[in-house]
Amino acid sequence: MNLDAETLSDRDFRRMQDLIGGECGIDLAASKRVMLEARLKRRARAVGAASLAAYCDFVQRPEGRAREWDSLVDAVTTHKTDFFREPAHFDYLADHAVPMLADTSGAGTRRPLQLWSAASSTGEEPYTLAMVLSECAAAMPRHDYRFHIEATDISTAVLETARRGVYPETAVEPVPLELRRRYLLRSKDRTKHLVRVSPQLRHQVTFRPLNLMDQDYHFDEPLDIVFCRNVMIYFTRPKQQTILQHIVSHLRVGGYLMMGHSESLNGLDLPLEQVTPTVYRRRDV
Ligand SMILES: C[S@@+](CC[C@H](N)C(=O)[O-])C[C@H]1O[C@@H](n2cnc3c(N)ncnc32)[C@H](O)[C@@H]1O
CATH class of the missing domain: 3.40.50.150 (Vaccinia Virus protein VP39)
Incomplete structure (x- = not known):
């Protein structure tokens, strides 16, 4: 499976919604799907997963979760900030x-x-x-x-x-x-x-x-x-x-x-x- 051409399946989208929503509280609404897919592909490449589905399987397993959790959280969170923001x-x-x-x-x-x-x-x-x-x-x-x-x-x-x-x-x-x-x-x-x-x-x-x-x-x-x-x-x-x-x-x-x-x-x-x-x-x- 070519990661570039792959899209996030409905099943994997729901699994990630449950995982991220349950652990971090972050609401991955349907409007966030494209963003999530792009960020998960980046992580899948980084860990050498053969496909998005394989990456989603990996982070569902305890050993995968332990290794990948911090990077996954970092990938799905938005960190925009500034000095003197909203002064x-x-x-x-x-x-x-x-x-x-x-x-x-x-x-x-x-x-x-x-x-x-x-x-x-x-x-x-x-x-x-x-x-x-x-x-x-x-x-x-x-x-x-x-x-x-x-x-x-x-x-x-x-x-x-x-x-x-x-x-x-x-x-x-x-x-x-x-x-x-x-x-x-x-x-x-x-x-x-x-x-x-x-x-x-x-x-x-x-x-x-x-x-x-x-x-x-x-x-x-x-x-x-x-x-x-x-x-x-x-x-x-x-x-x-x-x-x-x-x-x-x-x-x-x-x-x-x-x-x-x-x-x-x-x-x-x-x-x-x-x-x-x-x-x-x-x-x-
Ligand atoms: C957009 S930044 C806001 C930064 C700063 N408070 C500001 O207003 O400029 C949102 C931050 O919330 C953090 N975040 C998201 N979910 C979180 C959670 N469940 N617990 C703690 N921090 C979380 C993200 O990692 C991110 O750094």
């Missing part, structure tokens, strides 16, 4: 959430502010948060503002990129010049056109793998702020309800949840009140 959230963070949480619960001042970037992709979102919070810290009168950022993603490949913290110069264009000077280092070899996030900023973010479908997210402390942006769009409504309920259970009363601009919580039953478009606050239940 209104970072303004809201600095101008409202940080002062409000410091006043009402001593977050950052009496104890470290706890922030989670759920589905952090290649790191641009948590590093943006680290820059913004570092600026808030520098502006505090006593300079003893403390914060901790936990960044998670299901894909181990994007987490590796995030931990390295090396990006093409073009990727950091949305970062204001002043912050670029303070928190980003140009590579010694200028012809490479790369920048590296400063060690100080890298130390402020902890990356770890986490599947939002997991039963236990392993947080020791309640969270003050969760950025959960541009990932819920991949889940069905019932899964969004379950996952968001789980996320919100880790949020302190009065804590903030930021969602992507195309993600609506309308119709979901969650203990949240909207404070501004796509920004929510946990209320008492």
Whole structure:
């Protein structure tokens, strides 16, 4: 069978929908079939499978799953992200959430502010948060503002990129010049056109793998702020309800949840009140 000419059979499409939907929550609707076929072909070639059907058989078997799972997850997930993506959230963070949480619960001042970037992709979102919070810290009168950022993603490949913290110069264009000077280092070899996030900023973010479908997210402390942006769009409504309920259970009363601009919580039953478009606050239940 020639892989190039092969199409994904109905049976294999359903098997992959069940596998990916069941394990990762990602809804592979019929409209995603062509994209899925192309990405599975890439993986089939990489592992030397003779056909798409053979690759689908391979990942259904425990030994195949163990070897191929991370690459399959990486292939079926979308990792688009940017520094300062949807910038209104970072303004809201600095101008409202940080002062409000410091006043009402001593977050950052009496104890470290706890922030989670759920589905952090290649790191641009948590590093943006680290820059913004570092600026808030520098502006505090006593300079003893403390914060901790936990960044998670299901894909181990994007987490590796995030931990390295090396990006093409073009990727950091949305970062204001002043912050670029303070928190980003140009590579010694200028012809490479790369920048590296400063060690100080890298130390402020902890990356770890986490599947939002997991039963236990392993947080020791309640969270003050969760950025959960541009990932819920991949889940069905019932899964969004379950996952968001789980996320919100880790949020302190009065804590903030930021969602992507195309993600609506309308119709979901969650203990949240909207404070501004796509920004929510946990209320008492
Ligand atoms: C489009 S990116 C969003 C990145 C960032 N939050 C932003 O808004 O720029 C979506 C990320 O969600 C991750 N993802 C998909 N399903 C997931 C799951 N079940 N658990 C955790 N992360 C998941 C993908 O690996 C991907 O990196």
